[in-house]
Every structure is written in structure tokens, then in C-alpha cells.
Amino acid sequence: MVTYVVRRFLLAIPQLLIISIVLFGLMQAIGDPISTLGARTPPRPEEKARLRRMLGLDQPIHIQYLVWLAGNDWLLLDMDGDGVGETPGPRRGILRGDLGNSLVTRQPVVTMIAERLPNTLLLMGTTEIVIIVFSLAIGVYSALRQYSAGDAVITAASFIGYSMPVFWLALMMMYLFAVNFKRWGLPYLPTVGMYDPAVGAEPVEIARHMIMPVATLSIISVAGYSRYVRSSMLEVLHQDYIRTARAKGVREWWVIFHHALKNAALPFVTLIGLDIPFLLAGAVVTERIFAWPGMGRMFIDHVDRSDYPVLMGILMFIALAVVVFQLLTDLTYSVLDPRIRLN
Amino acid sequence: MAPVTLPSAAESTDRTAVVDLGLKPLSPTQLAWRRFRRHKMAMAGLATLVLLTLYTSLGGMLWSRGYCAPIRATLSGEAWANCNDTSLKLQPPSREHPFGTDVIGRDIFARTIYGGQISLLIGITATILEVLLGTAVGSLAAYHGGWVDSLLMRFTEAMLTIPSLFLLIVTAKFFGGRLPDVILFGRELTGSVLVIILIIGATSWMYLARIVRANVLSLREMDYVAAARALGVSNARIIITHLLPNTFAPIIVSATLGVAGAILSEAYVSFFGLGVQVPTASWGNMLESAYKYLESAPWLWFFPGMFILLTVLSINFVGDGLRDAFDPRTR
Numbered sequence: 202m203v204t205y206v207v208r209r210f211l212l213a214i215p216q217l218l219i220i221s222i223v224l225f226g227l228m229q230a231i232g233d234p235i236s237t238l239g240a241r242t243p244p245r246p247e248e249k250a251r252l253r254r255m256l257g258l259d260q261p262i263h264i265q266y267l268v269w270l271a272g273n274d275w276l277l278l279d280m281d282g283d284g285v286g287e288t289p290g291p292r293r294g295i296l297r298g299d300l301g302n303s304l305v306t307r308q309p310v311v312t313m314i315a316e317r318l319p320n321t322l323l324l325m326g327t328t329e330i331v332i333i334v335f336s337l338a339i340g341v342y343s344a345l346r347q348y349s350a351g352d353a354v355i356t357a358a359s360f361i362g363y364s365m366p367v368f369w370l371a372l373m374m375m376y377l378f379a380v381n382f383k384r385w386g387l388p389y390l391p392t393v394g395m396y397d398p399a400v401g402a403e404p405v406e407i408a409r410h411m412i413m414p415v416a417t418l419s420i421i422s423v424a425g426y427s428r429y430v431r432s433s434m435l436e437v438l439h440q441d442y443i444r445t446a447r448a449k450g451v452r453e454w455w456v457i458f459h460h461a462l463k464n465a466a467l468p469f470v471t472l473i474g475l476d477i478p479f480l481l482a483g484a485v486v487t488e489r490i491f492a493w494p495g496m497g498r499m500f501i502d503h504v505d506r507s508d509y510p511v512l513m514g515i516l517m518f519i520a521l522a523v524v525v526f527q528l529l530t531d532l533t534y535s536v537l538d539p540r541i542r543l544n
Numbered sequence: 545m546a547p548v549t550l551p552s553a554a555e556s557t558d559r560t561a562v563v564d565l566g567l568k569p570l571s572p573t574q575l576a577w578r579r580f581r582r583h584k585m586a587m588a589g590l591a592t593l594v595l596l597t598l599y600t601s602l603g604g605m606l607w608s609r610g611y612c613a614p615i616r617a618t619l620s621g622e623a624w625a626n627c628n629d630t631s632l633k634l635q636p637p638s639r640e641h642p643f644g645t646d647v648i649g650r651d652i653f654a655r656t657i658y659g660g661q662i663s664l665l666i667g668i669t670a671t672i673l674e675v676l677l678g679t680a681v682g683s684l685a686a687y688h689g690g691w692v693d694s695l696l697m698r699f700t701e702a703m704l705t706i707p708s709l710f711l712l713i714v715t716a717k718f719f720g721g722r723l724p725d726v727i728l729f730g731r732e733l734t735g736s737v738l739v740i741i742l743i744i745g746a747t748s749w750m751y752l753a754r755i756v757r758a759n760v761l762s763l764r765e766m767d768y769v770a771a772a773r774a775l776g777v778s779n780a781r782i783i784i785t786h787l788l789p790n791t792f793a794p795i796i797v798s799a800t801l802g803v804a805g806a807i808l809s810e811a812y813v814s815f816f817g818l819g820v821q822v823p824t825a826s827w828g829n830m831l832e833s834a835y836k837y838l839e840s841a842p843w844l845w846f847f848p849g850m851f852i853l854l855t856v857l858s859i860n861f862v863g864d865g866l867r868d869a870f871d872p873r874t875r
Contacts, residue, residue, distance in 0.1 A: 215698065216698060216701060216702055216705065217705075219698060219699065219702040220702045220705055220706060223702065223703075224706070224714070227714050227715060227718050228714070357585075360585075360857060360860055360861065360864075361853070361857060363860060364804065364853055364856040364857035364859075364860050365853055365856075366808055366811050366812070366849060366852050366853065366856070367812075368811075368812075368815055368831065368835065368849075369831070369845070369849035369852065369853065372834075372835055372838060372845050372849065373849075375838055376838060376839075376842055380838065380839045392838070478707075479707050481707075485709055485710070485713075486709075486812060486815065489816075490835055500710070500713075501713070501816060504713055504714070504717060504816075504818075507717075512714070515710075516706060516710055516714075519706070519707060519710070520705045520706055523705045523706075524705065
């Protein structure tokens with residue numbers, strides 16, 4: 202088990218390296234960060250050159266990559282442009298936990314991510330719970346009532362949900378529950394932000410603001426997952442051991458929830474585990490529309506400014522999350538299903 | 545294909561007395577079509593897709609014309625869709641403008657027609673690119689094995705580790721504004737359309753590559769491949785004429801669903817303003833910044849979104865029908 206985990210991590214290292222190289226290459230060309238600096242008065246050419254030197258953007262791309270990876274505190278940098286290095290570099294590199302500083306805010310990227318991450322995790326964690334509960338409930342229900350009217354309605358609804366563009370669903374919900382409910386004098390939901398500054402960050406206030414983003418995100422995922430639960434449940438229900446259990450006179454709900462669901466949920470565990478880090482990312486659109494101060498929105502805001510340290514930081518963080526969750530999923534799977542041996 | 549005998553004949557001991565009832569055995573494609581036809585939702589999806597195609601093609605010829613006040617001329621075709629009369633901005637749906645007008649007074653009805661052409665074009669061409677890339681990577685990796693396989697698959701995994709929306713946004717920024725305008729089907733398309741096609745194709749081939757690889761891996765151990773190799777058939781020919789046709793079904797199913805994915809991807813990228821650039825319309829870029837008019841002008845975002853939903857939904861139904869038709873076991 203321990204050797205397996207260690208080996209998986211060793212295998213992940215080249216994978217993360219490839220990702221970082223590909224991304225770093227793309228980052229260099231998404232726009233010149235210097236050109237977005239200096240809002241009112243455009244900097245003079247010599248100022249630009251100095252900025253470039255200070256930020257290390259004058260170096261060739263492979264040097265920039267190495268600095269990003271391993272830092273430059275062992276190098277002497279040439280800040281005054283006379284060709285002789287005199288200032289030791291400030292960066293420690295991602296390998297030592299330094300993701301660099303944002304080119305826009307000058308704050309360390311680590312701090313910026315740490316500020317936004319809890320908000321994203323709050324939204325995503327809640328969404329994930331809603332998704333799991335509803336996918337299992339709806340999936341089991343439609344498997345037990347296969348081809349009934351309820352099943353047909355659920356099937357149609359899940360196809361629609363699955364095909365729905367996230368932003369359109371979000372706009373429709375906002376239009377109905379915020380705009381029109383307000384118009385009709387019904388209790389309405391807030392549309393944007395995490396809390397009303399007049400009320401403050403009270404738990405109830407935040408929960409009210411979370412209803413629509415969570416609903417938007419989960420409707421689309423539940424639509425896909427419940428189909429998955431339904432088909433694996435159907436498969437299990439037709440197996441011999443279920444017939445045996447029923448023949449023994451085991452109560453029906455025990456057969457369904459203890460015997461059948463336990464096995465039917467196995468592939469579902471994989472699906473959820475592999476999708477969790479992607480949910481982290483899938484919130485980009487939702488966070489943007491509902492103005493939720495999370496990581497996805499930060500990503501979009503900084504794409505416009507070509508702020509590559511922040512973008513690299515977020516992307517590598519998500520890539521790492523994907524790798525970790527892949528491993529966790531495999532481990533969970535082997536615990537749940539003793540037939541699977543890790544080696 | 546081996547000759548198929550009728551069941552009654554197969555049961556009779558006299559093997560020579562095969563009764564010819566004038567029935568020809570159905571080919572796999574005919575069988576699949578027969579199963580597909582029985583899938584009601586898939587047929588409804590197919591019908592909707594035909595209607596949508598007619599809407600975006602014939603619609604431009606039949607209904608897209610009007611008087612463009614700023615230049616004092618009656619325009620038709622795409623010029624009408626791009627005519628902006630700011631005195632008519634943000635008009636609700638009316639007789640002259642069935643779907644209303646947008647922020648700078650363009651007719652949304654005409655723009656859904658021309659935007660639809662772009663969205664469908666992107667969906668289909670990006671999928672063709674996706675299929676080509678995915679099939680090439682998957683079959684090369686599986687057929688060659690060894691270091692080619694590990695290199696290609698490590699790369700595929702690396703690509704899969706980054707959520708595709710991020711990859712799309714970053715590549716859209718990367719290629720944005722770098723391609724010249726082109727003329728296709730008599731329309732001038734901004735380079736941004738090409739960019740979108742390229743980046744969607746380049747960021748979506750990974751799943752298909754895995755499917756093709758898995759299929760080819762099992763197929764290449766078959767005797768007929770060994771026979772072909774013994775006859776001295778070249779590797780490329782073995783892959784193209786012997787291996788790929790046998791993975792046709794999963795490729796066609798995932799390509800169908802890929803069109804839906806590509807249309808959605810275009811909408812997401814354009815939603816962030818990184819996709820198709822104005823004045824060329826697409827269903828996605830019509831939604832860009834439309835959410836700022838959530839309350840005051842819901843027709844801005846309702847109609848383009850509705851078209852995206854209808855298209856994606858129909859394609860998903862067709863894809864589901866194809867999957868059932870090609871592989872009846874999955875029902």
C-alpha cells in the first residue's frame with residue numbers, strides 16, 4: 202500500500218512537469234503583461250525596460266521557466282541595466298512553495314489563492330453534497346421504477362439539464378427567482394455576491410446567496426450522474442445475489458440500500474472522485490455570473506491582465522488537486538471493493 | 545461477410561436446400577438504422593436538427609432583410625444582421641424585430657440565423673479536427689506500443705489533468721488575433737472563428753484518443769491483422785483499412801456528442817469575450833455581456849441560449865440513439 206502510494210506520487214512528478222512546461226509555454230504568449238500596467242500614464246520605453254528587468258521578463262523563456270520552477274535567489278540579477286549582476290534574486294520557485302508575485306497586485310500568488318480558496322471550497326463542497334444526495338436518490342428511484350412515467354419524466358429532464366449551457370441556466374434562474382419573484386412581491390433571492398455588505402457575512406446571508414449558484418452547478422451535474430447511477434443500479438438489480446437476497450425474504454429496502462446500492466455506488470465513487478477537482482474549475486462561469494469571490498473568478502480577472510504567475514499558480518494548484526484526487530479515488534475504491542488489489 | 549442462412553434452413557438437415565425467400569440479410573448499417581429509427585427521442589432530435597439547419601440556411605434567404613436607417617438602404621443577408629441602428633437599441637420583440645434588438649440596435653432574429661451558421665460550422669469542423677487528432681493519437685499509440693505509446697499517453701493524461709475550460713481560455717488568449725480573415729462559403733469570417741475551431745479541436749481529442757487506443761489494442765492481436773502483416777501490408781494501411789473501420793461505432797458516437805460539446809465550448813469561450821469577435825455573430829458571443837441586461841432586456845440572452853440548448857439537446861438525443869443502435873447491449 203505504502204509503496205503503491207509512493208510510486209504513484211513518483212509517477213505524478215513527470216506528469217506535472219509536462220503540464221507545467223506546456224502551460225508555461227502558452228503563458229508566454231497570452232499577451233504582454235507590461236502593456237497592461239500603468240493605467241492612466243503609459244510608462245516610457247526605458248521604464249518598461251526597467252520593469253521587464255525587475256520582473257525577469259527580459260530573460261529567455263527557458264530561464265524564466267527555471268526561475269519559476271526553482272527560484273533565482275542564488276543568482277545575481279542585473280537591475281540597473283549595466284550588464285553586471287548585483288542584486289540577489291527574490292524568488293524561491295514553485296518547488297519551494299513560492300508561486301511568485303502577481304504582476305498586477307504585487308501580492309504573493311500563494312496568499313491570493315489562499316484568500317479565494319475558502320470561498321470556492323464552500324461553494325463547491327456544498328454543491329458536491331447536493332450532487333451526491335440528489336444523484337443517488339434520483340438514480341435509484343428511476344432504476345426501481347424503470348420505464349414508468351416518473352422515469353420517463355426524469356430521463357427527459359436529465360437530458361435537458363445535461364444539455365443546458367451553465368450561464369443560460371444561471372440567467373434563467375436569476376430571471377425567475379430574483380427578478381420576477383421581486384416583481385410579483387414574493388420572497389426573492391439575491392443575484393450576485395457572497396453577502397450584502399449592509400447585512401454582513403452572516404451564515405444565513407451567505408447561505409441565501411449560495412442557493413442559486415449551488416442549484417445551477419448541481420442541476421447540470423445531477424442530470425449526468427443520476428443516469429449513471431440508474432444504469433449501474435439496473436445492472437446490479439438483475440444479478441443473482443439480489444434474487445437470492447429476495448428469496449431469503451430480506452426486506453426490500455434492505456436489499457436495495459444494503460445489497461444493491463453498495464455495489465452500484467462503486468463506479469459512482471470513481472466518477473465523483475475524479476470530478477471533484479474539475480468542479481473546482483467548472484465554477485469559472487458560475488462564479489463569474491453570480492459574482493462569487495472565488496478562485497475561478499480570480500482566474501478570469503487575471504487572464505485579461507495577462508498576469509501569468511497567478512494563472513500558473515491556479516492551474517498548477519488544480520493539476521495537483523486532480524493528481525491527488527486520482528490517487529485518493531483509487532485508494533477508496535480498493536477499500537470499498539476488496540476484489541481490487543493495488544500493486 | 546459470411547453468407548447468412550435463414551433459421552428454418554439452418555435447422556433442416558439438408559444443407560443444400562436453402563430456401564430463398566427473396567430476403568437479403570441486412571447489413572450492420574441497415575440493422576443499426578432500423579434500431580435507430582425505433583428510438584423516438586433520437587428521431588425527434590434528428591428532426592429538430594434538420595429544422596435548425598433549415599432555419600440557419602434558408603432563413604437567411606427568406607426572412608433576413610430589412611431597412612437599415614443609418615445607411616439608408618434595404619439590406620439583406622448578413623449585412624442586415626450586422627446593421628446597427630442605435631436609435632433602435634434594446635427594443636423588445638415586435639413585428640419588425642421578432643426577437644428584439646441588441647445593445648447597438650441590431651436585429652436579434654437575423655443574428656440568430658447568421659450566428660447559428662457560425663455555431664454549427666464551429667461545432668462540426670472542430671469535431672472533425674477532434675476526430676482526426678484523437679484517432680491519429682489513439683491508433684498510433686496502440687499500434688506502435690512501446691515508447692510511442694507511453695509518450696503519447698503521458699501527454700494525453702497531462703492534457704486531461706487540466707480542466708478543458710481553463711485550457712480553452714488560455715489557448716484562446718494565446719491564438720487570439722493571430723489568424724487572418726478568411727472567405728468560406730462566400731462569407732468573410734473573422735480569423736477568430738478559425739482560432740475557435742482550432743482550439744476546441746486541440747483541447748477535446750483526449751477522450752476519443754483513449755477510446756480508439758483501447759479498441760485498437762484489442763483488435764491488433766486478432767488473427768486477420770497478423771495475416772495482413774504476414775502479407776507485407778504497410779502499417780499505415782493496416783491501421784486505416786483494417787483497424788479503424790472496426791472502431792467506427794464508438795468513434796461516430798463520440799463524434800456526435802463531440803459536436804454538442806464543441807458548440808457548448810464555443811459558447812463558453814465567447815461568453816468570456818475570447819471567442820468569435822464581432823461583427824460576426826455566433827450564438828455564444830450574442831450572450832456575451834447580455835447578462836448585464838438580465839432584468840431590462842431578457843430577449844438579449846433568451847433566444848441565443850434557447851437555440852444553443854435546442855441544438856445541444858437534439859444532438860445528445862441523436863448520440864444516445866446511435867449508441868443504442870450500434871451497441872444494443874448497452875440498453
